[in-house]
Amino acid sequence: MFNGIIFKQGLVKKITKRKNGINLFLKSNLKVKKKDIGISISCDGVCLTLISIKNNLMEFYLSNETIKRSKFKNIIVGNYVNLELPLKYGKNISGHLCQGHVDSTAKVFSIKKIDKSYLFDFTLKQKEKTNLVEKASISINGISLTISKKTKKGFQTWIIPHTLKLTNFSELKKNDLVNIEIDILSKYVKKYLNEK
Numbered sequence: 001m002f003n004g005i006i007f008k009q010g011l012v013k014k015i016t017k018r019k020n021g022i023n024l025f026l027k028s029n030l031k032v033k034k035k036d037i038g039i040s041i042s043c044d045g046v047c048l049t050l051i052s053i054k055n056n057l058m059e060f061y062l063s064n065e066t067i068k069r070s071k072f073k074n075i076i077v078g079n080y081v082n083l084e085l086p087l088k089y090g091k092n093i094s095g096h097l098c099q100g101h102v103d104s105t106a107k108v109f110s111i112k113k114i115d116k117s118y119l120f121d122f123t124l125k126q127k128e129k130t131n132l133v134e135k136a137s138i139s140i141n142g143i144s145l146t147i148s149k150k151t152k153k154g155f156q157t158w159i160i161p162h163t164l165k166l167t168n169f170s171e172l173k174k175n176d177l178v179n180i181e182i183d184i185l186s187k188y189v190k191k192y193l194n195e196k
Contacts, residue, residue, distance in 0.1 A: 001086060001087045001097055001098070001099065001100075002042045002047075002084045002086060002087060002097075002098040002099075002100055002142070003084075003087055003091075003093045003094060003095040003096065003097065003098065003144060004045075004084070004095035004096060004098045004137075004139050004142060004143055004144025004145075005084070005094045005095045005144060006082045006083070006084055006142060006143050006163075006166055006167045007084075007166055008028055008029065008030045008082075008083045008084075009028065009080045009081060009082055009083060009166075009167065009168060010026030010027060010028035010030065010043070010058065010080070010081045010083050011026065011027045011028070011078070011079075011080055011081075012024065012025070012026060012075060012076065012077050012078060012079045012080075012081060013025045013026065013027045013057060013077065014077065015075065015076070015077060018061075020063060020064050021061060021062050021063040021064050021066070021067065022061075022062050022067065022072075023051075023059055023060070023061055023062075024043075024048075024059070024060045024061075024062055024072070024075070025057055025058070025059050025060075026043070026057070026058045026060070026081055026083070027056055027057050027058075028056060028058060028083055029056060030058070030083050030085065031085075032050060032053055032058065032085070033053070034053060036050060036053070037050055037051065037052060037053065038050065038051075039085070039086060040086050040100065041058070041060075041083060041084070041085060041086070042082070042083065042084040042085075042086075042098065042100050042142045043060060043081050043082070043083060043142070044070070044071065044072075044081045044082050044141040044142050044168070044178075044179050045082070045098065045100065045102055045139050045140070045141050045142030045143075045179040045180075045181055046062075046066060046070050046072065046100055046102050046142075046179060047099065047100025047101065048060040048061075048062065048066075048100075049061070066102075069102055069103075069104065069105075070102045070105060070179050071105050071141075071177040071178060071179050073177075074177055079168075079171075080168040080171055081168065082141050082142045082143060082167050082168055083142075084142055094144075095137070095143075095144025096137035096139075096144050096183060097184065098139045098142070098144065098181055099181065099184060100142075100181070101181060102179045102180065102181050103128055103131075103180055103181055103182050103187075104124065104125055104127075104128045104180050105177045105178060105179060105180060106122040106123060106124045106128075106140070106154060106155075106177070106178050106180045107122065107123045107124075107175055107176070107177055107178075108120065108121075108122060108172050108173065108174050108175060108176045108177075108178065109121040109122060109123045109153065109154065109174070110174060111172065111173070111174065116160075116161055117158050117159060117160050117161065118158070118159045118164060118169075119148075119156060119157075119158055119159075120156065120157050120158075120159055120169070120172070121151065121154070121155075121156050122140075122154045122155055122156070122157070122178070123153040123154040124153070124154035124155065124180065128180065128182060129150070129154060129155075131182045131186055131187055132147055132150050132155055132182070132186070133147065133183070133186045134147055134148075134149060134150050135147060135148075136183050136185075136186050137183045138155070138157070138180065138181070138182060138183060139179075139180070139181035139183075140157065140178050140179070140180060141167065141168060141169070141178050141179050142179070143163065143167055143169070145157045145159075145163075146158075
């Protein structure tokens with residue numbers, strides 16, 4: 001479990017292709033040690049298991065299923081990835097509960113600077129769009145954000161300068177893919193009501 005509050009990023013240093021996935025190597029000053037091997041870390045909102053660490057270079061394995069469902073199908077050396085350690089009992093939850101189970105990807109449709117903040121407009125597959133609730137939480141690249149408005153093609157969200165500075169949103173441009181995890185409450189309530 002995560003809460004979508006990002007303070008650290010990792011730089012993609014190496015990608016090793018395998019028959020059924022990839023090994024992803026990220027350089028970061030995230031506080032992890034060899035004793036932490038096996039923990040889950042949110043990488044752009046995807047819950048991945050740390051399989052090795054040496055000189056701040058973290059290694060993760062991604063299966064083809066994870067690659068297919070996420071923006072990691074387009075990952076290249078030099079990209080930055082938002083990182084979050086799992087929640088600890090008693091830690092403040094400033095965002096919302098995120099599982100790290102990405103539902104889909106969305107595409108950046110437009111970015112507008114308005115005063116000091118940025119309005120991001122995303123397009124989303126119709127199937128996922130039905131789960132959106134205006135003013136509800138959503139995880140985008142692992143960041144806990146609020147859906148400010150549903151649109152015909154997807155949704156909009158506001159990004160404040162602080163969030164832009166600490167995350168890879170500063171790197172985003174039109175047509176880039178982002179990982180999306182719909183708020184679990186809205187998904188589960190809809191599923192429950194549909195089954196009644």
